Amino acid sequence: MTAETTGPVADAPVITTTGLSMDFGRVMALHDLTLSIGPGVTGLVGANGAGKSTLIKILLGLQEPTAGTATVLGHDVASESDRIRAVVGYMPEHDCLPPDVTASEFVVHMARMSGLPKAPARERAADILRIVGLDEERYRLLGGYSTGMKQRAKLAQALVHHPRLVFLDEPTNGLDPASRIDMLRLVRRISTDFHIPVLVTSHLLGELERVSDHVVVLDAGVLLRASATSQFLEGTGALLVEVLGGTVERDRLGNALAAAGLACQPRGSMVRVDAPPPGLDVHRVVRDTVVDLDLDLVRIEADHGHLEDVFTQGAHRV
Ligand SMILES: Nc1ncnc2c1ncn2[C@@H]1O[C@H](COP(=O)(O)OP(=O)(O)OP(=O)(O)O)[C@@H](O)[C@H]1O
Numbered sequence: 001m002t003a004e005t006t007g008p009v010a011d012a013p014v015i016t017t018t019g020l021s022m023d024f025g026r027v028m029a030l031h032d033l034t035l036s037i038g039p040g041v042t043g044l045v046g047a048n049g050a051g052k053s054t055l056i057k058i059l060l061g062l063q064e065p066t067a068g069t070a071t072v073l074g075h076d077v078a079s080e081s082d083r084i085r086a087v088v089g090y091m092p093e094h095d096c097l098p099p100d101v102t103a104s105e106f107v108v109h110m111a112r113m114s115g116l117p118k119a120p121a122r123e124r125a126a127d128i129l130r131i132v133g134l135d136e137e138r139y140r141l142l143g144g145y146s147t148g149m150k151q152r153a154k155l156a157q158a159l160v161h162h163p164r165l166v167f168l169d170e171p172t173n174g175l176d177p178a179s180r181i182d183m184l185r186l187v188r189r190i191s192t193d194f195h196i197p198v199l200v201t202s203h204l205l206g207e208l209e210r211v212s213d214h215v216v217v218l219d220a221g222v223l224l225r226a227s228a229t230s231q232f233l234e235g236t237g238a239l240l241v242e243v244l245g246g247t248v249e250r251d252r253l254g255n256a257l258a259a260a261g262l263a264c265q266p267r268g269s270m271v272r273v274d275a276p277p278p279g280l281d282v283h284r285v286v287r288d289t290v291v292d293l294d295l296d297l298v299r300i301e302a303d304h305g306h307l308e309d310v311f312t313q314g315a316h317r318v
Contacts, residue, residue: 012074014039014165014197015059020068022054022221029054031221033068037199041191043208043229044201046218052201053093055218056167059199060090073165086114089163091154093170093201099143103134103153106142107160114161121160128156132186147174151183159190166190168200172207184211237275238303240267241286244296256289272303 015037022030029051044052057063059072061081070077072084098106107129111121129138132152137145142153151171158166168187172180188211190196202208208215208229215232217224225232241257243249247266254271257264262285263274276282283300290297 015072017070021066023066029221033223039197040213041198042214043212044216045205048203050218051221087164089158089166091158091168097142102139104138107156110157111160128160132156148179165197170201187211232305236303236305239273240270240303241300242270242298260285
């Protein structure tokens, strides 16, 4: 297997699906999915069981859909899955690492399986293990690795053969908050530093907000929404206001703003003020109210949408 040398044409779809369905009998894992995914990082989000892994397996040609068609880098998944697997890197969700070999041996082996000769395979494996942060640990047996190190080793094997596209299935699974942030930085680097399109999944809806250019939201196999991340996060027109103190001060402010005619409710330690009627200078009303109540203003900021809102706002199915 040799990876192709040319990258995807700018803005050409990297992945397309048309009417894709996967019926397992008792459960419909994907239902009539029509999608077009471009370059950059695409976050595929949805609760456990939403159909994320099933979609990836179909795209890799590992599972045959019950209906519909799909292409990956222009190749048809039904008839050209060998071509697809040659040019796509895949990090599976579950632990799939042999415990009794070192990370170095494993990643060199995966490079050789992809067709790289011995010396370049060693060189490439060393490079990629350094990039994922396993330089010093590369001669340790994988069986003794922590979850975070195993995730990095899985990522290394997905990148070692110079793929033109990578699928990362729940790369932050089992990681503590600091390791999650590190892993998400690595995911971003795959796109920004190496210019490889990435399809990355997470069941934590908000997790991919910061690293994804586009987001696809699945709910029980149905496409809820697919759009640029910026469209999910754009301003809602509402404001968040914080004053010094605790819930007593927050509620005094909220009650006074409500008495001044603004629709508001508590949001954590802050007061969320709904988009005001046109013509009303809400910043002035807030500042005047804070002064009248003898409170100390910490901040007034625009409230932005979040990915989770897609599930709570009666999402429009696409
Ligand atoms: N081989 C299979 N046979 C029967 N049902 C399956 C099979 N594979 C997946 N399913 C079911 O299809 C649905 C979607 O599963 P899938 O693994 O794609 O979800 P997911 O979004 O990746 O969730 P998770 O993150 O929990 O893996 C689930 O209800 C799952 O139980």
